[in-house]
Amino acid sequence: MQNSFIARNPSVLWFLAALGLFTFGVTILSEATGLGLISTSFVKTLGKTLCLCLIAIAMDVVWGYCGILSLGHFAFFGIGGYAIGMWLMYARTETIVLESLAGQNIPATPQEISDAIGNQIFGVVGSSDFPAIWAFADSLVLQLAMVVLMPGLLALVFGWLAFRSRVTGVYLSILTQAMTLALSLYLFQNDSGLRGNNGLSGLQNIPGFEATPQATISIIFFLASAFALGAGYLFFAWVISGKMGSVVQGIRDNEARVRFLGYQVESYKLFIFTITAIVSGIAGALYYPQAGIINPGEIAPIASIYLAVWVAIGGRGRLYGAVIGAAFVSLLSSWFTGGGAPNVNLGFYTIQWTDWWLVLLGLSFVVVTLYFPKGIGGLFDYLVRKPS
Amino acid sequence: MPTLLEVSGVTVSFDGFRAINNLSIQFPPTGLRAIIGPNGAGKTTFMDIVTGKTKPDEGHVIWGEENVSLLGLSESDIATRGIGRKFQKPTVFEAQTVRQNLAMALKNPRSPFAVLTHRKTAENAAKIEAIAEEIGLTDSLTRIAGELSHGQKQWLEIGMLLAQDPRLLLVDEPAAGMTVEEREKTTDILRRAAETRSVVVVEHDMEFVRRLDCKVTVLHEGSVLAEGSLDHVTSDQTVIDVYLGRGHA
Numbered sequence: 298m299q300n301s302f303i304a305r306n307p308s309v310l311w312f313l314a315a316l317g318l319f320t321f322g323v324t325i326l327s328e329a330t331g332l333g334l335i336s337t338s339f340v341k342t343l344g345k346t347l348c349l350c351l352i353a354i355a356m357d358v359v360w361g362y363c364g365i366l367s368l369g370h371f372a373f374f375g376i377g378g379y380a381i382g383m384w385l386m387y388a389r390t391e392t393i394v395l396e397s398l399a400g401q402n403i404p405a406t407p408q409e410i411s412d413a414i415g416n417q418i419f420g421v422v423g424s425s426d427f428p429a430i431w432a433f434a435d436s437l438v439l440q441l442a443m444v445v446l447m448p449g450l451l452a453l454v455f456g457w458l459a460f461r462s463r464v465t466g467v468y469l470s471i472l473t474q475a476m477t478l479a480l481s482l483y484l485f486q487n488d489s490g491l492r493g494n495n496g497l498s499g500l501q502n503i504p505g506f507e508a509t510p511q512a513t514i515s516i517i518f519f520l521a522s523a524f525a526l527g528a529g530y531l532f533f534a535w536v537i538s539g540k541m542g543s544v545v546q547g548i549r550d551n552e553a554r555v556r557f558l559g560y561q562v563e564s565y566k567l568f569i570f571t572i573t574a575i576v577s578g579i580a581g582a583l584y585y586p587q588a589g590i591i592n593p594g595e596i597a598p599i600a601s602i603y604l605a606v607w608v609a610i611g612g613r614g615r616l617y618g619a620v621i622g623a624a625f626v627s628l629l630s631s632w633f634t635g636g637g638a639p640n641v642n643l644g645f646y647t648i649q650w651t652d653w654w655l656v657l658l659g660l661s662f663v664v665v666t667l668y669f670p671k672g673i674g675g676l677f678d679y680l681v682r683k684p685s
Numbered sequence: 686m687p688t689l690l691e692v693s694g695v696t697v698s699f700d701g702f703r704a705i706n707n708l709s710i711q712f713p714p715t716g717l718r719a720i721i722g723p724n725g726a727g728k729t730t731f732m733d734i735v736t737g738k739t740k741p742d743e744g745h746v747i748w749g750e751e752n753v754s755l756l757g758l759s760e761s762d763i764a765t766r767g768i769g770r771k772f773q774k775p776t777v778f779e780a781q782t783v784r785q786n787l788a789m790a791l792k793n794p795r796s797p798f799a800v801l802t803h804r805k806t807a808e809n810a811a812k813i814e815a816i817a818e819e820i821g822l823t824d825s826l827t828r829i830a831g832e833l834s835h836g837q838k839q840w841l842e843i844g845m846l847l848a849q850d851p852r853l854l855l856v857d858e859p860a861a862g863m864t865v866e867e868r869e870k871t872t873d874i875l876r877r878a879a880e881t882r883s884v885v886v887v888e889h890d891m892e893f894v895r896r897l898d899c900k901v902t903v904l905h906e907g908s909v910l911a912e913g914s915l916d917h918v919t920s921d922q923t924v925i926d927v928y929l930g931r932g933h934a
Contacts, residue, residue: 540803543789547778554776557736558849559764560795568797 302535309534312617313527320523327519329512337512341587342631344519346624348584349607351526353623354616355573355580356604358533361613362542363569364549366466368601369473372480373448373574375596377581379484380447382497382591383431384440388504390417391435421495428490444582445575452574453567460563460570465552474598484593496592500585515587522583526620529576533616536572545569606662611672618674625673630654687750689714689883690735690768690853695744697730697907704730705741706907712853717879719894719915720887722904723927728887729773731904732855736770737763749852765795769851773858775838779831783822783841786830787813790845812848820844820874836867843874854884860893872896891915 303310325331327340335343352374359365394413398405405413416425433439459472487493503514537545547555548562556562585591604623611622632638633654641648650657665672690712697705705727712718722728733739735746737760746755748766755763764770777786791809793799817823820840825833830841839859846854856875860868875897878884888894894901894915901918903910905927911918918924 536801539805540788541797541801543778543781543785544800546780547789550778550780551776553738553760554772554778555789556760557764557770558790558845559761560800561759561761564797 302538306534306538308615308617309531312530312620316523316527316530320520323519324516327512327516329510329516337515340512340515340519342628344515344522344587345584346627347519347522347526348580348587349627350620350623351522351529351580351583352577352604353607353611353619354526354529354533355576356608357611357613357616357619358537359569359573360605360608361615361619362537362549363545363566364552365566365570366470366605367473367570367573368470368598368605369477370573370577370604371600372477372596373452373577374581374584374600375480375591375593376447376451377444377578378585378591378595379491379497380440380443380578381582382500382585383434383443383491384437385500385502385504385586386418386497387414387431387434388437389499389502390414392504392507393417419492422487422493424487430490441582444578448574448578449571452571456567456570460566463563474601477596477601478598481593481596481598484596494592494594496590496595497585498590500591501587501589503586518583518587522587525579525583529579530616530620533576537616606658609662609672610665612674613672615674615677617677618672621673626658630658633657687714688712688747689749691745691747692731692735693745693747695734695741695746697734697739697741703907705734708744708904708908710902710909712883712885714852714883715879715881716883717875717897717899718883718885719897719899719901720885720904721889721891721894721901722910725906726904727907728904729857730907732770732857732887735763735853735855736760736768761795764849764851767850767852769846769849769854771842771846771854771856771859773861775835775842777830777833777838777841777845779829781830782827783817783830783833784813784826786841787816787826787844787848790848792848792850816844816848819847819877821870836863836871839863839867839871840874843871843878847878852882854878854882856884856886858888858890859886860888860890868893868896891919 323335323340323343326334328335328337352370356367356370359367359370391410391414394410394417398410398413411427412425415427419425419427427434433443455473455476459469464472483489484491485494491497501511501514503509506514536542544555544560544565547558547560548565552562603626607622607626608619609622610626611620612618633650636651638650638654640650669675671678688711692711693709695705695708696703708727708731710731720728720731730739734741735755737755737758740756747753748755748768753766755766758766778789781789788809791812793803793809813826814823817826820843822833822837822841822844825837830838833841843856843859846856859871859875863871872893875884875886879899886894886897888897898915900913901915902912903918903921903924910927911921911924
C-alpha cells in the first residue's frame, strides 16, 4: 500500500531524500555534532526555516489545493508557540524559584512557591496571580495536547461558522485576517494572561537540560523540525492524493458542481481547514523554542500575508513548491534585513536593503502572480515530463 | 403510473418578478421529458428549485415513494437522494483526468472520512469503464478533462451524472454547440438512460426535441402552458402565440 502510494507520487520520495540529505549535511557540519562549520545561530535559523516550510505546506493544502485563501494561519502557528511556551516558561521559572528557596531553614509552602513563580512570570505586567489559562502550564503532556487542541478547536469553530454561512473568496480572506488581528490585539493586552506585548521569553532554555549547551539543543530542535516537516509532507501528500485530493481540488475549481455531485462541501473545507491549522500549531510549537521568544506581534495580520506570498512565489498547488517558496524567501529575507546584502550606492541615493527588501518582495510577488503563476516550483515541469 | 417527483403550486419571486408562478408538474420513474419555453420562462429556476439551489416562496416539491419534501434540504443532500443535474455550460473538473472526474461522481459514500480512506476497487473500475464506453470516452480515460472537445466535455458531464446513478436526471441544453453527429450520439445516450430512470431535458432547439421524440412540457412565464406530444403542443394556438409565433415572426 505504502509502496504504491510512493510509486504514484515520485516527488514525495525525491523530497524526502533531499530533506534527509540536507539534514544529514547540516548535522555533520554543525558545532555540536560535527565539524563546526555551521554556527549554532545559523542552525537555529535553518531549524526555524524548516518550521516555516511546514506551515507553508499547510497553507498550500488549504489555499493551493482547496482554494481557501486563509490569511490567518499564523494565528494557529502562534497559538502552538504560546502553548509550548507556557510550559517552557513555567517549568524553567519553577526550577529557578526552587533553587533560590532551597537554602532557607523553613521549607517553602506550595503556596509560597506558586506565588514566587507567578511573581517572576507576571511581575512584568504588574501581577502575580496565575490566570486561568495557565492551569495546565506545569504539565508538559497537557501543554503538548494544547498545541494540537487549541489551533484545532479554534479552526473548527471559526471554520464551521464561516463555511456554514458560505463565506467564500475575498470575504473569507478578510474574515481570517480579522481573526488573527483580533487574537493579536487581545494578546497585546496585559490582562490577557500571556504577558501582553512582552510575550513569553527565554524559550530557548529547555527545563531539565540546563547543563546542555545551546549547540546541542539547537541541533536537536533542528532534527525535530526536519522530522516534523518530513512527516507533515508525507501526511499531506497522502491526504491530497487519491479521491480526497480529487474532491478537494474540485472544490477549488468549481464548488457548486461538487455540491451537486452530492458532496457536503462545507465538511470538506472544515476538515482541510482544521488539519492544516493543527499542523500550523505544531510548526509553531517547534519554531518558538528555537526563536527563544514569542510575542503578539508574531501573529499580526502581515505574518499570514507573508505566508501566502511564500506559497505563491514557490508555486501553489504542489507541496514542494511551498517548501521552496518558504525556504527561499524567508532565508533571503533574513539575509537582506539582517544586513547580509551590501548596500548599493547609486551616487545620488544609497539603496539600503533593510528598507528596500519589502519593495523587492512586493515586486517579485506581483511579477510571479502575473507572469509565472506556477511559481518557482513550476520550473520542475520543464525538467520532468509527466507521464500521462 | 406512480410519480417520482411532484412539483405542485410552486411560486418564486426575485425582487417582485415572479420567475415561477404556481407551477405544477409531475415526472414518472422512467422516461424522457422535454421542457421547452422562451427565455425567462423559468426553466433554469425550475431546476434550481428541484436541486435545492433556490428556495420557493410557496408550494411543495415531493420526492420518491416515501413522499419526502425536498424543500429545506441542501444541494448535496438532494443529490445523494438521487437527483443529478447537468449544467448548460459543460462543467467538468478540467484540471483532472476523465477517470478522476468519473470516480468522483461514482455512487459511493460521500463523507470526508469515507473519501479519505477510499480504496480503488475492481468493481468501481469496471463501473467507470462501462460508463466511459457508454459516453464514448474509453480511449480518453487518462486524458485531462480540460483537453477534451466541447462535445466530449458534455458527454463526460452526462457520464458523471450516470455515475451518480440518479433516479432523476435534469439536463440543461445538452445539445448546445454540438455538431449533428454529436447530437445524435447525445440523443442515444439520453434515450438509453431514460429506460431505467426519469430524464428531463431542458432545451431551446426544436429540432433536438423532435429527435428526442418524447412528451413535451411548454413553460411560459413560470407556469405550464401546454403538455403533450411535440406535434400536439406545436399545434396549440396559445403556444404558437407566445412562443413559436414570436420565434418565427
